[in-house]
Amino acid sequence: MNQLELANAIAQELQIGGYDADRFLKVTLEKIISTVTTNQPVELQGFGTFAMRPNAPRTGTSPATGEPFNVPARWSASFKIDKAFKERVEAVPLDQSSPTVSPGTISDIIAPGDKPYYFTVEFSDDVGIKASTIGGKNSELGELDVRVTGPNGFNQLTRATRTKTTADKKGRIVTYAVGAPGGVWDFTANGQYQIDLLEAQVSDLMGNFLSSTTVGNFNVAIPGGSGGI
Template sequence: MNQLELANAIAQELQIGGYDADRFLKVTLEKIISVVTSNQPVELQGFGTFAMRPNAPRTGTSPATGEPFNIPARWSASFKIDKAFKERVEAVPLDTSSPSVTPVAVSDIIAPGDKPYYFTVQFSDDIGIKASTIGGKNSELGELDVRVTGPNGFNQLARATRTKATADKKGRIVTYAVGAPGGVWDFTANGQYQIDLLEA
């Protein structure tokens, strides 16, 4: 849920206009930021506490050169979850079932060429799917979790190139790409191909 969706949900719950709900939300967030950056905590009962905390100066190491460098003292924002909020989070049952997978757009290649072949797959779940997990275990979009096999020993891991949420926001529609066998789609690549989802 993004800020606009949250404002719309508030408007529906309070039976007020969307503009008023959006403005209420923006003013609330800005006030929290204003108070916290004046070094005063904001305590919201049943939710948590926003505050600033100081970080002492320290020495870091450059990942490029391995050379040490000084990191000056600075402030950082912190949030401590309220006990009631934490208990509600911990009470949510874990989703241990795998999502279902359905090909959405798989078409024939009717002309020779060397461009990748794109196909679309829909991941569905009754609770929801974390977008960053698409593409392989604990990986971001672009990693490999779908294998395509076909004639003449074709065996290639497809690369996820784009993802978008389904209408109910619980699933994901993902576009994958595979390269042409031998660098070109021609008559030698004719045949039936199979798409398999790899286990996490």
């Protein structure tokens, strides 16, 4: 929920106009900010306390060069959640449903070449996908999380090459790469290839893992006699 959506919810709850609700919200937030920045805490019963606190000067280390540098003293904002608010949050039932997986961009191969084949897979969840489990990092054997099988005994673990957050900020769109059989896509590789997610590799932020499943298929249909590039 963003600020506009919150203002609309207030308008509906109080049965007032949207302009009045938006103005009320903006004045309230500005009053909290202006009070806190005079070093006076704002305590909202049942919600929490807004305040600012000093941070003493310190010496940091540059991650790029390893050289020390001085960090000056500064103020920082803080929020301490109220006990009643905390108890309501902790009472929310834990999400126990597994994420879902769906095919993204999966196209057929119709021309010879020696480059990897790229396809995308989308992972979705109501809470959020744990990004560190994508690409096989969870596997004790160091295996990757998606396998491609096909004609002539083709069996290859793919590599995640790119991860992008979905529009709702909870899912991930992952680009995978699979190498060509024998190093080249040509007519000898023709046939249907199956993309499978491996068991218990990708999870959401609550630790619910996806079961193994077939994500999709692609076909290699290169004219006979075509050689590799």
